[in-house]
Amino acid sequence: MRRPTALDPRSPIRRVAVVVIALVAGLALAAGPAPAAGLAPTPLSISASNANGTVASLAPDCTSGPLTETRRITGSQAVPAGLFSSLPSQLAFDLPVNLSAAQAALRGNDGRVTLTNARGTLTLALSAGSCAAPTLAHAGPAISGAGTWTVVADSTPGNSYRQTTGSGTFNLNMDLSVGTGRPWALNLLGSADPLQPTIALTHRAFWGGPFAYLSRTLSVEYRIRNTGPGDAFGVVLNDAATSSPGVTRIGPVPQAVGSVPAGSERSVVVRYRVCGIASIGCRFTADVQLTVADALDAGGPASFQRTVQVPISPVP
Missing domain, CATH: 2.40.350.10 (SO1590-like)
Incomplete structure (x- = not known):
């Protein structure tokens, strides 16, 4: 049986495939819950x-x-x-x-x-x-x-x-x-x-327009969702830093999110200076740090590691 022939990396089909995959990855939502802390009364x-x-x-x-x-x-x-x-x-x-x-x-x-x-x-x-x-x-x-x-x-x-x-x-x-x-x-x-909140975080990377694309200023929307039975209060996005080479977190941080009732969602946007236009498959890891409390203001930090794919095209 003949082995399938791999796509030539230089072929038009290969280049189109890379672009499509990168765009999809840049717009995908990456989720992961931070379970209720199991706080003492x-x-x-x-x-x-x-x-x-x-x-x-x-x-x-x-x-x-x-x-x-x-x-x-x-x-x-x-x-x-x-x-x-x-x-x-x-x-x-x-x-x-x-x-x-x-x-x-x-x-x-x-x-x-x-x-x-x-x-x-x-x-x-x-x-x-x-x-x-x-x-x-x-x-x-x-x-x-x-x-x-x-x-x-x-x-x-x-x-x-x-x-x-x-x-x-x-x-x-x-x-x-x-x-x-x-x-x-x-x-x-x-x-x-009281009932405890459970926080899940998703993200979406996008360019804020042609100027942002040319200046390599990427916006990342972090969606903070409460999937637990209890309401969350005093939620703050303390930071969303990155140590990935060639990427700098601009901000703003920290950002007050406020209350996130059970079953609801709040969003904040953090901007980054990212790799050049010629880079293909550029991505970075963001270390998202939150503060979350319950209805009696007991709580503490919640952290998430997020891999952000930089969209290739300025068009969402």
Whole structure:
């Protein structure tokens, strides 16, 4: 059997094949995911107090045991940026308290604390004792003591804290005199684990026009896609440097990308000075460095190696 005859490197067919392959490679998208980092749950430590509490008397809630009264206490307080994510937030509580002359309880995770900002709402269920075994103290007009909290399951679309898990402890002190303007103090301690983003990176190389082609200024669009279940925040393209001979990264770097919700994509463009017009099959490797964080601003770096094929023709 005759061996197939190889194309002559100098033949027109060979030259056309090289050009077509190079063009396709220059426009191809190179993908590769950066998996969720598997971060440890984010510590949560918030102390809030105010004199805007409201106390209302309700029908008794306990059918047996020492607790013969029920009161609903509500209040709210601004939470500075940095305590619950990097955003300023709002804490609010709504707690049905069962009490006697000397004891009180928050039974069955009925109490609610919400932490809300522009990203969504995280709801905590508070519990301290029961009708039969109260654990809070009631002395004079005030109750005080500690209990536990867990994150309430939530799947609301658009809430970046959806499906967050977590738990911890709380400490509460509040005047339970019926009325408004009651002072209160609430401390929350524990950890929360929001859904994590997963970043994938694709790229597309192109000339920005005839002048860019002649000056050998190549643009590379890096498409940052979040394929994970959690939203990404504070995304930054820190650099996309190259050590390939004859290629220089121009920039701009760094570039703020911002938030990338789950299932969405953001793009940034970085320019490079590349090899001359006469070069065939010119390519280089870009080391793309990102910073990515979750809804509670926990995260870190993500890196990608990308091989960029320089298009031969100025026409996309």
